[in-house]
Amino acid sequence: MAGKKTKRNRAYFNQLLAGIAMGISACGMTFAMNFPTFGVPSMEKDDSFSTSPDDLRLIGSIVPAGAMVGNFLAGMLVDNIGRKMTMMAGAVLCLIAYVLLACAPSVALALVSRAVSGVAASLAAIGGMIYTTEIVHPKVRDRIGSVSGILANLGMLIAFMSGSVVEWRGMAWIGVALSLPFFFILMYLQESPNYLIKKGRRDEARQVLLNYRESATEAIKEYEELLQATNKASKSTASPKDLFSAPYITPLLTCLILQIAQQLTGITGITNKAVTIFSMLGTSIDPAYCTVMIAIVSMITAVLTSEINARFERKPTLLVSTVFMAMAQVCVGFFLLAKSSGGPLGEWADANSILALGSVLFFYIAFGAGLGPMPWIYMGEGIPSKIRGPASAISMTLSMLSIFVVLQLFDPLIEYFGFHYCLMILAVASSSATFLALSIMLETKGKTVSQIDKHYLDLEKKRN
Template sequence: MSNGIELAQYHLVSSSENGRKIYKMEQGKKSRQFLAAILSNLSSITTGLCLGWTSAAESKMKDLTQSPLSSIPSTEEFSWISSLTPLGALVGPYIAGPLTSRIGRKWTLLASSVFFIASFIILIFTNTVAFVFVARILQGLGVGFVMTAQTMYVGEIASDECRGALGSFMQLGIVIGILYVYCVGPYVSFQSYQCYCLIIPIAFVATFFFMPDSPHYYIQKGQEENAVKSLKFLRGKSTEGVQQELDEIRATVEESMKNKATFRDVFANAANKKAFIISAGLLTFQQLSGINVVLFYCQSIFETAGSSLKPAIATIIVGAVMVFSSGLTPVIVDRLGRKVILLFSAAGMTLSLALLGLFFLLDHNKSPIAESIKWLPIVSLIAFVFVYCVGFGPLPWAVLGEMFAPNIKPVASSMATSVCWIFGFIVTKWFSSLQDVIGSYGAFWLFGVFCAVAFVFTLTLVMETKGLSLQEIQDRLNGRK
């Protein structure tokens, strides 16, 4: 056990006459920080609803007996319906980043629900493609808020030994949301679909409202009493029991706040530059893996492949695998470390996409072999989402939440999240055009090449943060042992 963890379990009771300090052990409760992280991740479930929403909604909008629209949207309109959420998510962080410093991580996260609730209400009553566009942009803004504020909140409320597990909860929440819409969407009307989606952001507001904000934020605002209350609740300890951690947070925050951060400061020194390259790089490869294509077009992929299972059932199976694999990460990440899991994930995605591309090539060439391996798209996609959700789904966000000093974090998180969604928008908007040019097999092989590059990037540039405190991470980035 590291000294930091040992000391966190003790508080000063008294000093003897010779000056020798006497400490009393105070174990505390990890369950409190897990509760706060789980409730904050109801916002991640809502994010998952928005990312998976298109899979069921597209098939309904193509059927005028189910669609609320007067006509079937064109291929171009469907591409915008899919890609406007990543586009909104690109803008959202630049609003959310400053808000995390002004009103706090908690209230910025709660504000995301305004966009989500408004979007689903619009979709309940929509009868034109234009209103669907508006709703999808609002969803994207909400996603941008969540991706910025949630990583900061969880990274700052978590103790050193729990940060990896809690940071992995975001991906678990996202895939639970995706599975939710995969299970509900195909079997209810378009309007009922939106009502079921509306339940989750309302539940998030009703429960997370009672959680404390990050102690780092309270210290930044000079609210010492609130910082103590927050730490006491999160650690399940007395005032004396959290004093040492409070002192460490205060020292870190005061040091980082000597100079107010700007976008230029992200590249002002080697540590920040390296942290941004690692964070933005992982998030870029996350999108270039093609995951959003799988999420947005999952049902369509199985329909195109002529899968032996009904597309709706195959999609639900994929969603269930995503939840299962995402649930593994919090259990293993603080044992194996971030880097090993990311390498496993990148290698697995490369192989899975290579096999998926092979099937579509055989199918394109009318090979008789394709008829005998109709199971391959299901197996390949299941393998792909499994390794993605274990590694490249959750861990880039966990790394983003722990890489930067408190004053840099709001600005750097906004920039890194925006980089992520720039590529998310590009991939989803032009996937159909890419298919037309190089075929489905070529598109999936291209994603596989990006995953192979992600393996090399992780192997050579990503540093391991397992078991390190936020200050120790900064020391490593600055080249101090």
């Protein structure tokens, strides 16, 4: 009995460590994405570092551009050198990028380092998402997956807290420190059994499952299911045409629409402008502290989201959170509109600015429970193995392209429409895109990789 308990604990620890590795990579990505909130203003004030407004805008937005390059590389690498080695390449590049940034003597090198950090983040993220989906059992996936969400939001918190006390070079050295644990944990982890079977290394795949499952019976059963699914998939090799043909076009489209919907919320631009937003709302709390509150609330939401995902299906969770998120955006937009209008309405807005702060925080809570994690959850759970590598790369590329476009257009949109109307427009746009995704989205909660693969292989047979 004691031996079975030890085996179960060891298996859970191995899966948890995989989740932590994915979480640290997500932490690094959110740190890089939120670096501009305090890092760019710090660069602007640095007399020893000459920059122009265009330089600063590019430094803030070039990470997604680098990530787009990383997406294409990751799409090839995950199936050629493996999921683990793809993540390892990302870890090494991340270390190099932050050392370069910390020591950058010029804007040119700072831009290179930020672009490389985007490539690194993408390699780690795509490799990690595929890896955790394949190695973590569905019955513990929700709770272990919550570790990634918590650590991702920790990256935001670290960026905000460090940015409020150290200058931008100090933030870069903190980025180096965040990269080291990821590298060392990866050295302990074993390769994905799915990849090993595809490469004909069946004995290794079987041993990995024995190490990562609670019992030998469970491991052997999953090994046989995986072997059968892989053999079926190998008889029908994926081609570029398959990605855009039924039935595989549906999961790909779902993932792409979810990524667009996520960025149509304006989350990246809103976060980068958080200090400005809180200043406009006129809260009595220091705007810098308000940004830290956002990160703390997001971390708490990530913990609660693990329970939500464990109890409820994906589609209802996404629907409810989207409605609440849109309501929060409209409320903040109304407060800003009331404040700018002056008169009795403006006085009311000034007297109730704490409600506006609550609406902003509620927006982050709703985002963290739904559209924040859902594109990544669905990318891991809903895309069949046959197209997972290229589909994940395309999805991540669209995500990074969307972030890049949002960051470039956010200021012009605010100048044209005003912050208040901009928030309301984004609420309508993101909600519409989410409802479209929900109309074609497959429910994936509790389903194994083999079950998802079988579902689409059966649909493919019916079509043929």
